[in-house]
Amino acid sequence: MTVLLLPDRLSLLRFPREDLEHCSHAILKHILFRDYRKGREPLFSYVDNSLEISIFGDAEALSRNFVKEQCPSIEISSHVYRALQVDN
Incomplete structure (x- = not known):
């Protein structure tokens, strides 16, 4: 088994589900307009439950794409x- 520490620096972002409309532009921007110059797909995780939405992603990109003016309750x-990568 091999365990590797990935270079990604991640942040956790969350906001109430009822604010999805206010934050949808930032979510789409984060997914569609990634910085591909880094040569790899950045880690991104979107979790939606009945109370809130949580996103794990690149720390720098999340702070750049999700601003309080657009998503006040973020x-x-x-x-x-x-993140760790575990291979058999």
Whole structure:
């Protein structure tokens, strides 16, 4: 088994489900207009439940694409997370 620490620096972002309309532009921008010059697909995870929407993604891109003026109730974690890749 091989465990690798991926170079991605990730943040967790969340907002109430009822604010999806206000944040949808930022979500689409984040998905469709990624910086492909890095040579790889950045990690992105979207979780939608009955109360809130949570997104794990590139820390720099999330802070750039999701601004308080567009999504007032947004919360971006101050913690930076790292991802592991586990192969057999």
